[in-house]
Structure formats: C-alpha cells, structure tokens
Amino acid sequence: MGFSRLLQLLADQVEHLSHVQTDPHGVPVTATVKNGKGVEALDLDHAFFHAPKRRHLSSFLDNSDLAVKAKVDKNGTDHSSSKDADGVASVSLYNPENRRIFLAAAPITIAIAAFFECSAKYRMAETDLSAPLPQVVEAATKEEEASSLKSAVKVLEPYIMGPTSLKCAGYAAAHVTLLGVGLYVDVALTQWNGVFWTALQNHQSKQFYRLLWDFVIITGVTGFVGTYSDYLNGMWHLHARDHLTRHFNQLWVSTGAMCMMRQSSVQVDNPDQRIDQDVDEFVGSTRELVFGGLGSVVRLAIYFPILLRSAPAPLLGFVLVWPVFGALVTHGLGRRLIPLSVAGQSANANFRSELVYAREKAESLALMRAGPQLAQNLQDRFEVMKRVAYAEFDVTKFLNFFKMMYEEYGTVVPF
Numbered sequence: 001m002g003f004s005r006l007l008q009l010l011a012d013q014v015e016h017l018s019h020v021q022t023d024p025h026g027v028p029v030t031a032t033v034k035n036g037k038g039v040e041a042l043d044l045d046h047a048f049f050h051a052p053k054r055r056h057l058s059s060f061l062d063n064s065d066l067a068v069k070a071k072v073d074k075n076g077t078d079h080s081s082s083k084d085a086d087g088v089a090s091v092s093l094y095n096p097e098n099r100r101i102f103l104a105a106a107p108i109t110i111a112i113a114a115f116f117e118c119s120a121k122y123r124m125a126e127t128d129l130s131a132p133l134p135q136v137v138e139a140a141t142k143e144e145e146a147s148s149l150k151s152a153v154k155v156l157e158p159y160i161m162g163p164t165s166l167k168c169a170g171y172a173a174a175h176v177t178l179l180g181v182g183l184y185v186d187v188a189l190t191q192w193n194g195v196f197w198t199a200l201q202n203h204q205s206k207q208f209y210r211l212l213w214d215f216v217i218i219t220g221v222t223g224f225v226g227t228y229s230d231y232l233n234g235m236w237h238l239h240a241r242d243h244l245t246r247h248f249n250q251l252w253v254s255t256g257a258m259c260m261m262r263q264s265s266v267q268v269d270n271p272d273q274r275i276d277q278d279v280d281e282f283v284g285s286t287r288e289l290v291f292g293g294l295g296s297v298v299r300l301a302i303y304f305p306i307l308l309r310s311a312p313a314p315l316l317g318f319v320l321v322w323p324v325f326g327a328l329v330t331h332g333l334g335r336r337l338i339p340l341s342v343a344g345q346s347a348n349a350n351f352r353s354e355l356v357y358a359r360e361k362a363e364s365l366a367l368m369r370a371g372p373q374l375a376q377n378l379q380d381r382f383e384v385m386k387r388v389a390y391a392e393f394d395v396t397k398f399l400n401f402f403k404m405m406y407e408e409y410g411t412v413v414p415f
Contacts, residue, residue, distance in 0.1 A: 127386040134384045136350075137391070140342035155282065158247045159240055171236040175287075178229040179295055185222045187302060192218070233287070240283045248275045270349040277345070326406050333399045340395060344388045351381040 122129050160168055192214065199207040252258055252271055307316060358365065358374055365374060 125390060127383060127390060129387075129390055131387065133391060134343075134347070134387055136346050136384060137339060137343040137388060140346060141339040143342060144339045152282075152286070155244070156286065159243050162243070162247075164239070164243050167239065171232070171239065174232055175229075175236065175291060176294075178225060178232070179291060179298075181225050182222075182229070183295065183298055183302065185218065185225075186299070188218060237283055237287065240287075241280055244279050244283065245275060248279065270346060270353070272353075273345065273349040322410065326410075329402055329406075330399070333395070333402060336395045337392065337399070340388060340392045344385070344392060347381070347385040347388050351378070351385060354378050354381050 159165075192211065196208070196211045196215070198204075199211060252275065258271070307319060311319065354374075354377055358378075365371065
C-alpha cells in the first residue's frame, strides 16, 4: 500500500471515527470478533487488510484502555497474552516475572565481569597490562596540565585578529543566524507536536490533516537550512585551518625553527602531527564548543520559563540537578582520557615516523643489514601504542557505564 493511500485512510478514519457504532463497552462493532474463548477483541487484520478501499480503520485511534478492556472477561481474568481464534498471539503487557529473571541474572553478570577484570583480560590482552604506563603518557600529562584557555586564545589570535578577521566575522555571523533559525524551528516543532497529538486525540480531522501539511512544509524548509548550514560550516572549517596551517608552516619552516629546535633544550614532539592533525581537530572542536554552548544557553533561556510555569516543584528540581550531576561526573571520569588521547596520538606519530624513516633510508638500511633491528624498533613503537590503547579502554569502560545508566534513568522522567 502506497504512502499516499495510507495517509488518505488515516485522514478518513479521523473524520468518521465519531460516527462508528460502538457497543456498551465502547468497542467499535464493525471491528470486533469473538475469539476462541468468547472474548471480544479488535479484529485489526480484518479492519485494515481485508476491508474495501473506502473502509475506515475504526480501530486505529481507539483509546488504549478499550483494547485492554477487550482482553478482560467478566470474571476479571486478563487474556492479553492468550491467542485468538486464528492462533495469533496478542501483544502482552510488561511481565512482572522479568524482575525475578534480572535479579537472578545480576549476580551472574557481576561474577563474570569480576572474573574478566581479575583474570581473563590479562590472559587475552596482546600486551602486558601489569607493566607501568610508557613515558609518553607522563609527557602528555605534563602537557595537559600546562594547557589553559589563554594558550588556546593565543593559538586562535592570528586567525581572529589577523588579515582574515573580516571573513571570519562573516562566517561567525552566518553561523549565528543559522543557529537562530534552528532554534526557532525547535520551538515551532515543539508547539506543533502538542497541537498535533491533541487534534489526533480529539478526532479533529480537519485540524489533523492541516497539521500534516504544516509538518511537510516545516521539514522541507529546515532540510535546506540544515544542508547549507553544514556546507557553510565546512567552508569555515577549511578557511580557518588553511590560515592557521600557513601560520605554523611559516613559523616552523621559513624562520628556520626546525633547525634551531634541534639545538634547543625544549623539544617539540612530532611537529608534523601538530601542524597537520592537531590544527584540524583544534579548529573543529573550538567551533563546536563555542557555538554548542551558545545554543544550549539560548535553549535554556527559551524553555526554562515554560518549565518554571508548568512543571511541579519535584520535577523542576530534578531537571535542574540531573544535568549538572551528569556533567560533573562525566567530566570527572573523562578527564583522564585527555592525556591518554594525547599519548596515543604521539605513539601513533612515532610509529609512523619510524615507517617513514625506513622508506626514505631503505637502501642505506639494506646495505647495513639493519632490517632485524628496524623491525624490532617498529614493534617496540607498536607495543607503546597497544599499552596506551588498553589504558584508554579502562577509562572508557567506566565512562560508558555511567553514560548508559545516566541515559536510562533520564528516559523515565517526562521532561
């Protein structure tokens, strides 16, 4: 059945639902059958698939309590999990026995996790997990402690204050404008959802059909806005990366710093990675952090007064405390990932540098028969990568556990 046909049937159903004849229990007569036990139940298969083309889906918008009543006999017995006359199992409600199942599974799960943590992972890992972390992690920790907001602004200063400042301001203005459009669409769709489901519940067919077309128009406009917003963000990202890459190339190559750094006591770790990968990630993460925070503040300013007027005090307190609690715990658990991520990047860069050295000095290494020693050096570099990766796994494990529990608890609160 085509989508247009399904949409037409849905609209016709809303329009004629109030004219359907019902029995004393409120169940539509045209869509009820007797199952094998004499209990009235909705015959959805007959009402939808075996009906004529203009037959209305009289069971589509019924209240959920009618479907439950149709499964309960006069003695109060619930037949929601029984089978109808055709042998098709009905959809059952939540089974309270699941509590016993998961209570029994909880200690088993904890025991398996404890066995894995204490024994299995040490035997299965491809590296020695009892060995101390490599020196690259200590160096990355010191670098992370030395970083600050002031240093980040100093890196951005040549771009936001240099000859490209006007173009940067233009991109920023366009991004703020599109961000405002996106926030307006969020508010409009939030209001649309409330009116749409109210019309569906009250069987207001004209209002329902008109709101469907409003949805098509809104999503059509937002599709174009979102597409070109992403395109402009890509242009801005490439523009900022191009300017900062030129700036650091000038500092590193043209001024002779690459030669002077070899004689300096302060060593720069993998300058090729800094100019290539770190500039790219810095530009993207800075833009997302600044404008993501701006969008969150504007959303709070829009929706908080509505929540303040309509939400009960306990729910309001939970909504205010729960995100702050999640942010603090996530930051506390994820903070350890910062030096480990930097160390992982450095270890990867050292391994890649060793491979480049082998490629460029292939003839000399072959004449000196240095292949076995080079292979050992490569493997040593890779061992450092593996050890840092397992350290990241250990931190990510606790962070993912908290995130899953946080999201699950958040879904039970209607905010």
